Amino acid sequence: MTALLENLLDRAPLGVMVRIARIDWTAMSEDEGRRLREFGLMEGCEVTPLHRGSIFSRDPLALTVGRMKVIIRARQAAAITVEPAA
Amino acid sequence: MxxxxxxxxxxxxxxxxxxxxxxxxxxxxxxxxxxxxxxxxxxxxxxxxxxxxxxxxxxxxxxxxxxxxxxxxxxxxxxxxxxxxxxxxxxxxxxxxxxxxxxxxxxxxxxxxxxxxxxxxxxxxxxxxxxxxxxxxxxxxxxxxxxxxxxxxxxxxxxxxxxxxxxxxxxxxxxxxxxxxxxxxxxxxxxxxxxxxxxxxxxxxTPVRRWTQRVDNVVLHPVAGMIILLALMFVMFQAVYAAAEAPADFLEGGIGIVQQWVVATFPDNFLRGLVVEGLLAGVGAVVVFLPQILILFLFILLLEASGYMTRAAFLMDGLMGKVGLSGRGFIPLLSSFACAVPGIMATRAIPDEKDRLTTILIAPLMTCSARLPVYALIIAAFIPDTNVGGTPVGLQGLVLFGLYLSGIVGALVVAYVLRRTVAKGAGAGFMMEMPRYQMPRLRDIAIGLWQRAWIFLRRAGTIIAMTTVILWLLLTFPQAPEGESQVEYSVAGRIASGLEVVVAPIGFNHDIALALIPAMAAREVAVSAMATANAIDAGDDEEAMAQSLGERLQGKWSLATALAFLAWFVFAPQCISTIAITRRETNGWKWPMFMVGYLFLLAYAAAGITYWTAVAFGLG
Missing domain, CATH: 3.40.50.300 (P-loop containing nucleotide triphosphate hydrolases)
Known part of the structure; x- marks a missing residue:
């Protein structure tokens, strides 16, 4: 279980590219899920978490998807399981 | 086809x-x-x-x-x-x-x-x-x-x-x-x-350019980035004072020359009084602040056009999330520093309904440019133009910064309370695309500034000119008998005396009571109203007319009263346009009424606490 937790996007180390293995769509509202897909965050795509906005919390998280940089909240990132990029 | x-x-x-x-x-x-x-x-x-x-x-x-x-x-x-x-x-x-x-x-x-x-x-x-x-x-x-x-x-x-x-x-x-x-x-x-x-x-x-990434590593850093953001805002408010001084003095001098010319050229009659004491004194007192408003807008336009604004929203999201808002709300709120009306309209981009409502309700707490004339007048008159200790930080700019900060802290506290009471709801989301950095284009910035200047001058020429003229009429009639103060004796003076009973406990004098009612139309009218009342008081006395409004107030108000007046304007919802836009954006009278009520309560409390504290320290 611990090993699994470490593979969530909100815990992923900054600056290291990872591949999205699975997204738990049930953990977020339909609108949030759609916006994630509109940003290009889907199973199989590669992302690089880059910045956290606060030292006190894990919120928010800025990451690159392709050539785009987007901001999401840790709550959504926690629903995304990642694996090392090839 | x-x-x-x-x-x-x-x-x-x-x-x-x-x-x-x-x-x-x-x-x-x-x-x-x-x-x-x-x-x-x-x-x-x-x-x-x-x-x-x-x-x-x-x-x-x-x-x-x-x-x-x-x-x-x-x-x-x-x-x-x-x-x-x-x-x-x-x-x-x-x-x-x-x-x-x-x-x-x-x-x-x-x-x-x-x-x-x-x-x-x-x-x-x-x-x-x-x-x-x-x-x-x-x-x-x-x-x-x-x-x-x-x-x-x-x-x-x-x-x-x-x-x-x-x-x-x-x-x-x-x-x-x-x-x-x-x-x-x-x-x-x-x-x-x-x-x-x-x-x-x-x-x-080829891979994405590295320099923007290096910039973001600093600008988006939770500590370094926050320091940069605060420093930027601090420089912005210092610049509003330092850089605007010369052009503002120039405008003020120009208006004084026109006034003296009118007095010297035309016979003393009703119309001359209206023009000199009503229009020139009242509208002029507001127009003088145009350079400061333009400098503030210049900063906001540059921050928007360069792509920095979304970065600031990212940095602020952590803090705003704590009170139940999201970084999304930062952009409307920062716009509200210029004016709450476009700020409230910009909340339409906030997807969560309760998040949006809360942002609308606290937008008037951001210090809009209409407050600047009031702050600038009082600060220039009562806060010494010195530096803090041996630093290059001006005391006047610091006080202004403090007023802005009070509004922000007030807004955060109010948002925290609202999100747990009347605007209860699940935590708002924050998903946003970060634009690339871009060099702001001179032409776009110039057009933006011109539009702001035009809106401000049009307001000065319409709403402010009209309320000033009405106020002048109320101040001029009925004519006081020899030996009595015209301002006290007039219709407006009598209304103000009634209001004074309510506001006297928080240190407000007759001047302020007189300015508060017309200032419901727009905050900066408080300045033009006081200018008109003082111009009538001065009459044809050359020496009194040569004095600026600030110099005249200095002689009449205590420091405690001046500070209480500043504290009042951090919160008071004195702006018809803001109330109207809130009604439109929330589809009814319920929320604008709520907003006006809570803001007046806060304003009264803040002015009172400021006054009593200052008096306790011997500044009364």
Whole structure:
């Protein structure tokens, strides 16, 4: 279980590219899920978490998807399981 | 095709450069900003084809898909589907894509193409894509999509003629009966297709430029970035004072010369009094603050245009999340530092309803530019123009900074309470695209500044001039008998004496009571009202007239009263326009009434506490 937790996007180390293995769509509202897909965050795509906005919390998280940089909240990132990029 | 002028809609993702393209095609003058969600209102303009036939263009709010997440995105969907009231369905679409962000923007393009309207794709910002090491094959893209693709650079007006020619061709070759309803596409498969097409169209690609990443490593750092943000805001407020001083003195001197000229040239009658004491003293006292307001707007426009604003929103999200808001709210709130009206309108981009309501309710707590004249007058009169210790930090600027900060802290506390009481709801989300850094364009900034200056001067010429004239009449009649103060004896003076009973406990004197009522129309009227009352008081006394308003107040008010007056204006909801826009944006009187009530309560308490504290320290 611990090993699994470490593979969530909100815990992923900054600056290291990872591949999205699975997204738990049930953990977020339909609108949030759609916006994630509109940003290009889907199973199989590669992302690089880059910045956290606060030292006190894990919120928010800025990451690159392709050539785009987007901001999401840790709550959504926690629903995304990642694996090392090839 | 009917014989009417064809209407063409610009559609695309946020940050695709739609507004710039719209400006390039129409020559229309509006604001271009870098963050998603600025294009809320309907923007329409005219252009013509190469042979001179006219066409009309509308610029639709940027969105990621035809499934809207906020009010402005719903407008885009409704217009392209022909469901928007009072708006006919466009005859053709120009789909705007950011060339450097193809795989992402293509998903929405595919969704729009499925509508089967005559469509042309503008492959925008190809120069920036090239700068980032990206070479694209427009012809290949055109073949994949089945519609014309025209490379454009909107800010340099490159590709505009080709774009319009392609639109003309698309309308001509299109049968009217082919228009389809939106396809029920699975969005995952849509994105998959978009990515495949993008891969095919990209000829060569180098990794994203590193320098912007290095900049972001500092600017978005939770500690360093926050220090930079605070420093930027601090410099902004210091500059409002330091840089505006010379032009403000110049304006003030000019108005004084005109006043003296009128007094010397015309006989003493009713009209001369109205012009000198009413219009020139009242409106002049407000116009003097134009340089400060322009400097404030210059900073805000530069922050928007450079792409920094979204970064600031990112940094602020942690703090705003703690009180139940989101970083999304930072942009409307920062706009509210200029004026709460556009700020409240910008909240339409906030998807969560309760988050939006709370942001609207606290927007008037951000220190808008209408408060600047009040703050500037009182600070200049009562706070010594010295530096703090041996530092280059001016004490006056520091006090101003403190007032801004009080408004912000007040807003955070109020938001915290509201989100747990009247605007209860689940934690708001925060999902936003971060635009690339861009060099602000001089012309856009100049147009933006000109628009602000014009709005301010028009307000000074209408609302402020009118309330000032009415106030002058109320102050002039009935005429006081010899030996009695005209201001005390007049209708306005008597009303103020009634109000004084209520506000005396918090240290407010007759001057302030007199200024508070007309200031309901707009905050800066407080300054013009006091200027008019003092001008009447001075009468033809040359020496008194030569004194500035600040100098006269210095002699009459205690420091405790001045500080209480400043504290009052941090909270008081004295602005008809803000109340009206809140009614419109919340669909009823309930929330604007609530807003006015809580803000007056806070204002009274804050002024009272300030006054009593200052008196306790011997400043009364």
């Amino acid at each position: 009917t014989g009417a002028i064809p209407s063409i809609a610009l559609v695309g993702n946020p940050n695709a450069g739609k507004s710039s393209l719209f400006n390039a095609l129409t020559g229309a003058r509006q604001k271009i900003a870098n963050y998603p969600g600025v294009t809320v209102e309907r923007k329409a303009g005219h252009a013509s084809f190469a042979d001179g036939r006219p066409l009309s263009l509308i610029d639709l709010p940027g969105t990621y898909s035809l499934t809207p997440a906020s009010l402005d995105e719903a407008v885009t969907r409704d217009v392209v589907l022909g469901k928007q009231d009072g708006e006919k369905r466009p005859d053709a679409l120009i789909v705007v894509l950011d060339a450097a962000n193809l795989d992402n923007h293509l998903s929405f393009a595919l969704e729009l193409l499925a509508l089967n309207l005559p469509t042309v794709v503008a492959l925008n910002m190809v120069d920036l894509a090239a700068r980032d090491g990206l070479t694209l094959d427009a012809e290949r893209l055109s073949k994949e999509l089945g519609v014309p693709v025209v490379p454009t650079v909107a800010v340099r007006k490159r590709g505009m003629a080709e774009l319009l020619a392609a639109v003309d061709g698309a309308i001509r070759s299109h049968g009217a009966d082919e228009i389809a309803a939106p396809a029920e596409a699975n969005d995952a498969s849509l994105h998959q297709r978009a990515r495949t097409i993008a891969r095919a169209a990209i000829l060569s690609e």
